[in-house]
Amino acid sequence: MVRGYGTSETTTSATSSTARHLVRLHFENGRLVMGHRQIESEAYKASKKHNKLCYREFSEAPKPDNFLAYIGDLANLFSGASLTDNANTGVVRLGDGRVVCLTETIKGSTVVDPNTLDTLGRFQFSDNLGGLVHSAHPIVTDSDFLTLLPDLINPGYLVVRMDPGTNERKVMGRVKCRGGPSPGWVHSFPVTEHYVVVPEMPLRYCAQNLLKAEPTPLYKFQWHPESKAYMHVMCKASGKIVASVEVPLFVTFHFINAYEEKDEDGRVTAIIADCCEHNADTTILQKLTLQNLRSYSGQDVLPDARVGRFRIPMDGSPYGSLEAALNPNEHGKGLDMCSINPAFLGKKYRYAYACGAQRPCNFPNTLTKIDLTEKKAKNWLDEGSIPSEPFFVPRPVQQRKMMVS
Numbered sequence: 001m002v003r004g005y006g007t008s009e010t011t012t013s014a015t016s017s018t019a020r021h022l023v024r025l026h027f028e029n030g031r032l033v034m035g036h037r038q039i040e041s042e043a044y045k046a047s048k049k050h051n052k053l054c055y056r057e058f059s060e061a062p063k064p065d066n067f068l069a070y071i072g073d074l075a076n077l078f079s080g081a082s083l084t085d086n087a088n089t090g091v092v093r094l095g096d097g098r099v100v101c102l103t104e105t106i107k108g109s110t111v112v113d114p115n116t117l118d119t120l121g122r123f124q125f126s127d128n129l130g131g132l133v134h135s136a137h138p139i140v141t142d143s144d145f146l147t148l149l150p151d152l153i154n155p156g157y158l159v160v161r162m163d164p165g166t167n168e169r170k171v172m173g174r175v176k177c178r179g180g181p182s183p184g185w186v187h188s189f190p191v192t193e194h195y196v197v198v199p200e201m202p203l204r205y206c207a208q209n210l211l212k213a214e215p216t217p218l219y220k221f222q223w224h225p226e227s228k229a230y231m232h233v234m235c236k237a238s239g240k241i242v243a244s245v246e247v248p249l250f251v252t253f254h255f256i257n258a259y260e261e262k263d264e265d266g267r268v269t270a271i272i273a274d275c276c277e278h279n280a281d282t283t284i285l286q287k288l289t290l291q292n293l294r295s296y297s298g299q300d301v302l303p304d305a306r307v308g309r310f311r312i313p314m315d316g317s318p319y320g321s322l323e324a325a326l327n328p329n330e331h332g333k334g335l336d337m338c339s340i341n342p343a344f345l346g347k348k349y350r351y352a353y354a355c356g357a358q359r360p361c362n363f364p365n366t367l368t369k370i371d372l373t374e375k376k377a378k379n380w381l382d383e384g385s386i387p388s389e390p391f392f393v394p395r396p397v398q399q400r401k402m403m404v405s
């Protein structure tokens, strides 16, 4: 039997206007068996009951009179009570076996039963770290849970760790933002064996947009190219910042992986961090809406993307570089929803799996396997369909590794 827990995201925002659908797959006597259920979040239950959107979602907001009537009053709006708990960005299995669905809002952390897919209730953090949002994609292994808590008041990030069997996040260290006026959006972040890489993207959180009732073009973010872009490297053991470099402007949702580059003596000379990079263009945020997915007219409107490879020098240099890791034409200049074999988390790796593009298209439409050594990609297209994030299944099934989408 194979059971997987992955993010299985369709798109960052196309799914966010609908409640999260959990899917369970397993193989039994050579046959694939599937089950599915809705996560019964407060946002889902309220919209079922009132037959309309009641909470502030990623890209959608209920009309003010609707949800103020539902939520109560303006004070609740600014306390974050109106924010969704619709856990629609990922599913993780903690080291202690609990399965938690997550989203950008901390209140959206929801425990489910992996066998029945029953919603068991909210995952309550027992610490006092507070905050409204966290990274949608924590780093989860059998022994670790690492995530970032952006500080919107005093721009920075707390890097926190939670041990299996507990609900208490402990602070590993803090990163102070170098640009302003608020921290860069951290939908995801990468780690290496010894370091946590904290990106500071010029697409920054906007507290007003986060709590505002009206939808804004960049949702809860603002684009601040003048604030520049940075990459910070924190030592896991000490919590100290060991490198902080300015890098070219970038836009990414999803980091793919990171690893340490070493010299002959085993000293770390640089950190390599890869992401699905949208050429520092925020247009992609509007292109991932459900409305755009459904309104394809044959025009090639998907913005170009690439494997953005950061090189962060560890010798005290002030600048890092950002370049395409392979020719973006290999994957139709479309790229997102990435994954890797989890055995290579934080280590030098060769293959990445993602959704690429076969042009013309309005959405990432291929399942793509990228070979970062040969700098080649294989793309598979099923005409008329859109794949979800490929999910790598590391255990052999009939001696073959698999990918599920």
Ligand SMILES: [Fe+2]
Pocket: 007, 009, 012, 089, 136, 137, 187, 253, 254
């Ligand atoms: Fe995501």
